[in-house]
Each structure stands twice: as structure tokens, then as C-alpha cells.
Amino acid sequence: MVKHMRAKLSDVASAAGVSKATASNVFSAPQKVRPELQRRVKEAALALGFAGPDPKGRLLSGGRANAIAVVPPGDIGITIAFRHPYMTEFLAGVADICEEHGAGLHLVSGIEGQKAKGIRNALVDGFIFGSIEEADLIEPSRRGRVPFVLMDVDAGPGVNSVRVDDRGGARQAARHLIDLGHRHFGIVTVLRHSHQPPVFHGPSEVHHRLIGGYHNDRERLAGVAEELATVGISINEVPIVEVFGGSVHDPTFGGATVGVAMLLDNAPEATAIITLGDTQNLAVLSEIRRRNIRVPRDLSVVGFDDPPQLALFEPPLTTIVQPVAEKGRAAARILFEGGPPKQVVLPVELAVRGSTAVPRK
Amino acid sequence: MVKHMRAKLSDVASAAGVSKATASNVFSAPQKVRPELQRRVKEAALALGFAGPDPKGRLLSGGRANAIAVVPPGDIGITIAFRHPYMTEFLAGVADICEEHGAGLHLVSGIEGQKAKGIRNALVDGFIFGSIEEADLIEPSRRGRVPFVLMDVDAGPGVNSVRVDDRGGARQAARHLIDLGHRHFGIVTVLRHSHQPPVFHGPSEVHHRLIGGYHNDRERLAGVAEELATVGISINEVPIVEVFGGSVHDPTFGGATVGVAMLLDNAPEATAIITLGDTQNLAVLSEIRRRNIRVPRDLSVVGFDDPPQLALFEPPLTTIVQPVAEKGRAAARILFEGGPPKQVVLPVELAVRGSTAVPRK
DNA sequence: ATGATACATTGAACCGGTTCAAATGCGAAA
């Protein structure tokens, strides 16, 4: 008994007495084939149990994979990504455009050393990199193989990128507080690695030289600096603390609340806190609450980003909200549209809620 | 000037003065190649800008795609999936195992007619189908091409499947109420399509013949029937309403609250409501609240599934919780492990919280 | 009847690798 091998297109073709090319057309371009031949080929296919062209073959022959990949930022594996409110919302945006194009969405898994391999081997038509951290991993795909988009940075005119107007958002936040009458501020920003202790920069130091932070964190600080300058305040006079993380679930994560405490201790004159890190909002609010500081009566707080977990916090946080899903859509669109490199900058919005008011007397 | 084409393996090979086979080995099985040759090939690759073997070629040549696909259930596109608490948790489980294996996770987009195409074209080593609805779409992949796992059904010994013990869970829910002393029940279960109005089955009708519902919904009802039978109550005496949806955000979605109202109106003697549909819990609670019925004093409620949105509901819902992420893990493991078809049944647990108590006098 | 036009079909090249049996080279053992 002959071993039953899976039928391939050429088997079908010869069984139907046509050429491979015709058989191929029956499946991918039926209008090119006479109805009768079509029928004959389809019958042969059915008889041989041929379920349509194998995508593997199609792909090799210059085809598209019909899928795009998302590579979550360095510290976020795909398991965590699904539980991360920002990432799921971002991915929903990407998925939205994928669905428009009937394309699949491929997530590259994030195990330490495996990520580069995952990127090299991904069978996709393009990449969305969650952060520039993956810059070195891009190299293989950059070599003209596959287009890609970088999130949250501007890597110059030659590279696709999507980010939000971090600087402008920070300006709005600062402006809001200034307009309310605030003149004494404290700033919370991002420390990149969890093993570093919080860092406090007193008013006598130069703050522009931060230790941690991604590109967008620096942009935000620059925005605050610009806006404060309009009322004669130098960013160098403003106390700043850099803290890591602060999970949306656990405010103390990575020493976040410790850092916030450091700021509050060292900046008693501040009437408003500006939080520039997206995951630090909870740490700020919770440390403030722990100290029984009344917000916004004793202290105003402006955040950055809008994690849903904070939706029920009382008072609701006045914060800069960014169009997370729209970022995903924009990135995916760039990939599907092709064309010359684009740099998309999306606007952010100040959502004035309950955590800001005029400064205490 | 010659047009610069992307270098391929054979170019590298000839540039380095070796055979294609050797060049291939340098990248995929270095230990087979003498160090010096390795160096030569790598140099040639560098000079030509060859960034490693193209996964397309590797794939065709009998390789694995190194990714598995998840096909969300019929009515859930991938955009929605990312915003759907159950799906994200499930996907997190799948992702967990993918990361263990350094494999990618591919989501098949769910546009109506495109889904079959998405499945046919997906470059993956296996499929996880969110529901049996996709049974017909499976056909192409079933033809020996790619292994797959079905969720939430038992499709027999020849097919991989992962589900939870719906029947047992329902029995636990019913038992809990029985033990509290309840003898008069109302049941809310699932109507499949949103365009159908809620259906009420009065105590005189035969309830086993439901209109909607997936396989697991029927299992759950059967479980309740079994347990009630132990205290001499026939399921045929119990009022049942079938309602669609009830979104986790909008309790009225798809007429869900209308259906619940129907049940409450027609079953005034019921001291306990058993909700068998995962997304209907909110509809039940909200209609009950609207009527100012005090839970659990006037009415006990047991739910099925544990959407995080209900975490803050007062009183917290006594409900059957299923190991959602573990379902994802189990399904993914089956795909990676290979071997003969497996049918996995995971246990569920009754979480006794605040919505159940002894029946009112 | 003739040439032009349109359409259907085909043969062959190509996509970019992997794999394996056979060939080669080389030092050690006889």
C-alpha cells in the first residue's frame, strides 16, 4: 500500500490534466480560467483531498505573509502585554487596522535572548516595535527586508515612527497649573531600571541630565520646562524625583512610593505635583493619600496617561490622556500603506478632573 | 550601475567560495563547519549585507513557522478580543506557553467573510479555535495540514479539546443554593444571536430544548438539572429565560435586562437566580438593583464566570470561576507537545461571596 | 479569406532556503 502523501498543487494539476499554472489560477485567480476547467480542477482537488494552496509555498513565491508583528517593549513580554491596560488598548488599535485589511496580528514573544530570534523568524510583512530598545534587534529586518515602525520616538526622517506630542502635553499640564495660580511645583519622572533606587534632584542641581527615562520622558520634562519658563520659573529650581515603575496594581512596586515620599519630604513648599511617568500616577496618589494630604485642597496633582484602574480613584485624576488605540492604528496604517517613511505625531489632551484646584493659601 | 538586489544565501556562498549547503550550515548548524570557513562565510555575508537566512525559505523547506494561531470565537473580532477581559486573560495563558517555547502568537482577524481566508493563509504550526462555530473553517487545516485545539467543547476522542467542567460547576452552584435552603429557582441562560428577542420558558414547558446556547451552556443547564433532581426538583418546573449578551459594560445590551425582567416578573416565587451565561451576570445584577430587590436578603444570585468589571459590585457576586489563563496554557501545550489527541477538562470553583444567603422567609 | 484582437493555457524560471547521500581530504593505523 502506497503511503498517503498530502496532495500538492502539481498532483491536482496532473490529475485534472492541466498545467500547474492553470491549477494555481483556479485557486488564486479563478476569473482567468474557463468554468469547465475550473470544475475539473476542483473535482480533482476534492478527490485528492487538496484543501487549497499551502500558504508556505505562496509566501515564498514573492507573496505576502498577510500579517504584521508587534514587538512589545523590552520589559513587557507578551504574557504581560495581555494584562497591561496600555498594551491591550494599543494592540486593539493595531488589530483594528489589521481587520480592515484582513491581516493577522503576530506577537513576538519576549523571552530575554529569544526575542532577536523571534524577530528574525517572524513571518510577517512588517514590524511595530514597542520601543527603541529593540534598535539592535531591528538590524536584521532593517536590512531592507521588512518595513517597520518605531513607537514613541522620532528616529529621524528616514524611519517610520509614531508618537504623541509629549512635549505639548507636558506644556498643557504645566499651563493648567500655572493658570490656576500655582508657582511651586514638584515633578515625578521615570527611572528606567527597577534595581536603581529613586533619585532626588534638589533645586540646586541641573535637572536636564536625568538618569533614567526614555526619549519621551525627556520630551515631557522639556515641555514642563518650557511652560514654566513663560512665568519666569527655571526648571533648575524645581525639585524632581526619578522613580521606577509603580505598577498599576501595586503602587509600591520598584520603590515608587518611596521616591514619591522623597519628593514630598524635600519639597514641602510645592502646591502642585506633575507626574510625567505613565505608570507612576498610582504611586503618587497613594502616597499622598497615605499622608492624609487632601487633594486638590492641599495639593494639586496632574498625571500623564490614563490607566483605567485609576478611573475610580477619588478624586479622579486630572491628567494628560493620549490616544492609545489611535497610536496603534497609525502605526499599522503606515505598514499597510507603504510609501516613504512617515513620522506621525498624535495630539494629547488634558482631561481636567478632580485632582487640581487653586493653590492652598 | 547594477541594481542592488538583496543578497541571498547562494550569493553569500559563491562570494565566500563555498557551497550553498555549507553557507546554510554556517547559520543553522555552525558546529558542522570548520571555524575558518565559518569566518569566511560570515565575512562574505557582512560584506553583502546578508542578515541571515530568510525565514520564508526556511519555512518552505519543511520548517516550522514557530508560531501558533488563536482564532477568537465567531462574534469576537481581534479588536474586541483585546478589550474583552475573558479573551485577554485566555490569550495571556496562551502567550505564557508561547514564551516558554520562544514561539510567536498569531491572531487571526475576524472580519466576517475573511476569517476562513485568514485561517487558510495563517503561517502557523497550529490553531486554537475559540469555539466550535469555526468547525467549517477548520476543514482546510484539518486535512492533515496543521494540528488544532477546540475550546469549550468535547468533540470526541479524535480531536484536541480543552474545556472546563461546566456541568460540575453548575452542579456546585445549584448545590450551594440547595444547601442554603433554596427550593425555588430562576435560571438565566444564553441566547446565541442578538437579533432574537429574549425567550421565556415557563414551568410547564420542556426546558432542555433551548433555542440558543453553545455546547457548554447546555452542559451547565444539565448540571443544574442533575443537582436539582437530587432534591426532587425537575428542571422542567423551573422557569428559565434565554437572553443574549449583556455586555460587561452595558447590561441592557442585546435586550439582556429585558429578559431578566421577564424572568423576575414570571417567577416571583423564586428565592434564587442562577445565571449560566458568562456575560449575563451584569444584566441580572443591574435589573435586580433597578427593582430595589435586596441581594442576598430578598434574592440570592449565583453567577458563572468572573468578569473583573464586577469586582466592585456590591454585594460581590457569588460565582463559578474558571481558570481562564490555564485554559489557554493547556491548549497551547497540546499544540507544542504534539502526540495523540487529548481532551482536557479543567475544574472550576465556586467562589462564595456576598450575593447568596438563606432564602427569605 | 486574412489579419488583428482577445482570451485561455502552458512551460519554465524563480522564490530562498534545507537536507542527505555521495565525494573529498587527511591523518592514523597497519
Place this chain on the structure above:
DNA sequence: TTTCGCATTTGAACCGGTTCAATGTATCAT
């Protein structure tokens, strides 16, 4: 010196399709 065994290297087949120029073949206007 010859032979054997082992480690490398190679040629050729193969993975399963798509594509395109060339070849027919039927249709239509002249």
C-alpha cells in the same frame, strides 16, 4: 606505502507554490 575511518564539504533534489512570456485558439472586423 596502502588502507581505513572520520570529519568536512558539496551537488542535486526538494519544499509548494506564483508569475510571465510565449503559444495556441477562438472571435471579430475588414
